[in-house]
Amino acid sequence: MRWLSFYRSAPDLGQGSRYTQATFGYVVPAGAAGAGQEGVVDVGARSEFSTLREAIAADALEQLVEQCGDQADLPLQGLHFAPTITDPKKILCVGLNYKAHQEETGRGGEGVPTVFVRFAAAQMGHGEAMVRPRESASLDFEGEIAMIIGRGGRRITPQNAMDHVAGFGIYNDGSVREYQRQTSQFTPGKNFANTGGFGPWMMTKDEIGDLSQMEITTRLNGEVMQNATADLLVHGFAELIEFCSTFIELEPGDVIVTGTPGGVGAARKPPVFMDQGDEIEVEVKPIGTLTNPVVNDVQA
Numbered sequence: 001m002r003w004l005s006f007y008r009s010a011p012d013l014g015q016g017s018r019y020t021q022a023t024f025g026y027v028v029p030a031g032a033a034g035a036g037q038e039g040v041v042d043v044g045a046r047s048e049f050s051t052l053r054e055a056i057a058a059d060a061l062e063q064l065v066e067q068c069g070d071q072a073d074l075p076l077q078g079l080h081f082a083p084t085i086t087d088p089k090k091i092l093c094v095g096l097n098y099k100a101h102q103e104e105t106g107r108g109g110e111g112v113p114t115v116f117v118r119f120a121a122a123q124m125g126h127g128e129a130m131v132r133p134r135e136s137a138s139l140d141f142e143g144e145i146a147m148i149i150g151r152g153g154r155r156i157t158p159q160n161a162m163d164h165v166a167g168f169g170i171y172n173d174g175s176v177r178e179y180q181r182q183t184s185q186f187t188p189g190k191n192f193a194n195t196g197g198f199g200p201w202m203m204t205k206d207e208i209g210d211l212s213q214m215e216i217t218t219r220l221n222g223e224v225m226q227n228a229t230a231d232l233l234v235h236g237f238a239e240l241i242e243f244c245s246t247f248i249e250l251e252p253g254d255v256i257v258t259g260t261p262g263g264v265g266a267a268r269k270p271p272v273f274m275d276q277g278d279e280i281e282v283e284v285k286p287i288g289t290l291t292n293p294v295v296n297d298v299q300a
Helices: 052-057 061-068 099-105 237-247
Strands: 002-009 019-028 039-042 091-095 114-118 130-132 143-149 165-173 196-204 215-220 223-229 255-257 279-285 288-296
Touching: 002 039, 002 052, 019 061, 052 061, 143 215, 143 237, 143 279, 165 255, 165 279, 165 288, 196 288, 237 255
Parallel strands: 091 255, 130 288
Antiparallel strands: 002 019, 002 196, 019 039, 091 114, 143 165, 143 255, 165 196, 215 223, 215 279, 279 288
């Protein structure tokens, strides 16, 4: 099942083409959607839950599918996507978690995960613009697999870790390298507005199959920049859950962004950074593809 968050067009509310607050739902196949295309069931409109995080926290996803059925409320094509989890309590990002990325940066290898935080306010959805800030020309791509927590817990064991996962999505941890490198702390360079692409949806574990064979590919204007499979993670999914839940309680809807492969723009010779008019894609098989156009922040 593919679960997603999106903005609902609301002409019936007299708001013209403007969008209301985000809602959420799931994708239904073309046969169910009618008109030969996939559709979306608007669960936010059909249930007491306002966000996907709330539904995950109530362990209600299967029940909601039974309750809401397969009659689409709107087509998937043309949807205005929001970040998959619009209101996470935590976004924990893992750095230097592929050997090739450690080698190209000359960092990592301490034996424990490198963890930093992102804020939800810095995210944008599939199809929305990734913004290069006016303060820097060093906006870089980092395609990653995002792991969404389904059941909370503290000090979770590796043996039970995957029972705490609701599903996986796609993340582009857009990084403003100049600000990331000003000190030893990553936070400023990882939290410029509209640099954290998250989407297009969360795919549940049962639909993915072998998690270790998820394949991530990042393309800039169609050219492959990064490629790896999940089995190359230095610290795997279960280990990341164990480590993060040691220092803080994980809650439903929390997001662990698991790390980027080698091939980032800053490590290339010459460096390759994103600019106005670029298109950045992060594909994770079998989940799908997260696509964002790049625009420059223009001084008003």
